[in-house]
Amino acid sequence: MATRRLLLASQNPGKLSEMRLLVDGLPFEVVSPRDLAILEAPEETGGTFLENAVLKARYYSKRAGCLAVADDSGLSVDALDGGPGLYSSRFGGEGAGDEDRNRLLLEKLEGVPAERRGARFSSAVAVARDGDVLYETLATVEGRIAEGPRGRSGFGYDPLFFYPPFGRTFAELAREEKDRVSHRGQAFARLRQFLATLT
Numbered sequence: 001m002a003t004r005r006l007l008l009a010s011q012n013p014g015k016l017s018e019m020r021l022l023v024d025g026l027p028f029e030v031v032s033p034r035d036l037a038i039l040e041a042p043e044e045t046g047g048t049f050l051e052n053a054v055l056k057a058r059y060y061s062k063r064a065g066c067l068a069v070a071d072d073s074g075l076s077v078d079a080l081d082g083g084p085g086l087y088s089s090r091f092g093g094e095g096a097g098d099e100d101r102n103r104l105l106l107e108k109l110e111g112v113p114a115e116r117r118g119a120r121f122s123s124a125v126a127v128a129r130d131g132d133v134l135y136e137t138l139a140t141v142e143g144r145i146a147e148g149p150r151g152r153s154g155f156g157y158d159p160l161f162f163y164p165p166f167g168r169t170f171a172e173l174a175r176e177e178k179d180r181v182s183h184r185g186q187a188f189a190r191l192r193q194f195l196a197t198l199t
Contacts (some may be wrong), residue, residue, distance in 0.1 A: 005029050006195075009060040011041060012089075014155030015184075017072065019069070022188035024066035027199050028067075049074060049086065049124035050138050057128035066129075067198075073184060075121040075157045077105070077145060079112045086096065089158070094139060102149055102160050109145055116144040123183035126193050135194045138198050139186035143170075154178065 001045075006028035008019045022031050042059040043086070046052035047071045058070035058071035074088030084091035092101045109117060120142050141163070151171030158170035163181065170178055171191040179185035 004051065005064075005066040006087035007031050007033065007036065007060055007064045007066055007068040009033060009056050009068050015071070015073075018184060019071070019180075019188065021175070022185070023069075023192060023195060026192065027194050028195070031064075033060060033064075036064050044072070046084070046086075049122050050126070050136060052086065053124040053126040054128070054133055054136060057133060058131045061128040062131045064189040067127065068129070069125065070091070071123055071125045071184065071187065076122065077109070077160070078118040079109060079116045080182040094097050096158055105145065105157070105160060106148065107111060114144065119143055119145050119161065121157075123187040127191065127194065135141050135191070137187055137190045139183045139190070141181060141183045141186070153179055 004027065006023065008171065009015055010019065010032055011014050011033060016032055019140065023030060034184045038060065042056055044055065044103055045053050052072035053070050056072065058067050060070060061068035074085055076082045077169045092104045110131045120140050122138065122140045124138045126133055143161050143163045146160050146162040149171070151159050153173060153175065154171045162168070163168045163170060165181070166173065166177065
C-alpha cells in the first residue's frame, strides 16, 4: 500500500512526539510543519479548543497541500474559572517554559484546598484536506491539581495533573498508561480509527 504524507500541525516537540506514536503503524509518512519549511502558524482566534483545531487543520492542509491533523488542547482549572483554558500554552507570557507555567499555576492556587483544585485536560482534533474538514473530535479527562510537581515523564502540566483513578500525576505514568486515559490519547485513538478508513 502506498504511503501518503500526513502533516501533524504542531511546532511543540513534546506534542509532536506523542502524535507520531499515536499514529504509528498507519501507512502515512508523518511530517511536521518545520519539515516542510512552514514556519508561520495561524493566529488562534477560535473561542473553543475545537474551533482552534479546525482553524489550524484548514490552514496547514492548504499550506502543505496534503492531509493535515491539528489538535488544540489545554488545562481548565475550576478554581481559576476554567483558566488557563485556551491560553494554556501562553500562560505566564511570552518566553515562559513548562516550569514557569507550572510555578505560576501553583502560585495562583496557593491555599486552595484539594476539593477546589478540580481540573480537566481537553484535546480537540481536526483533520482537513485542501482546507476542507474531514473529521473532528473532542476528548476530556478529569483530575485535580497537585500541591507540587511529581514525576518526570510527559510534558506541559503533566507533573501537576493528578489523576485519581491511578493515584498518580500524568508525569508519573508510563506512556502506555497515559495514552490509555489521557485527553490526547482518547482523541487520537478516535483519530486513528478515522485515518484507518482512509487507507
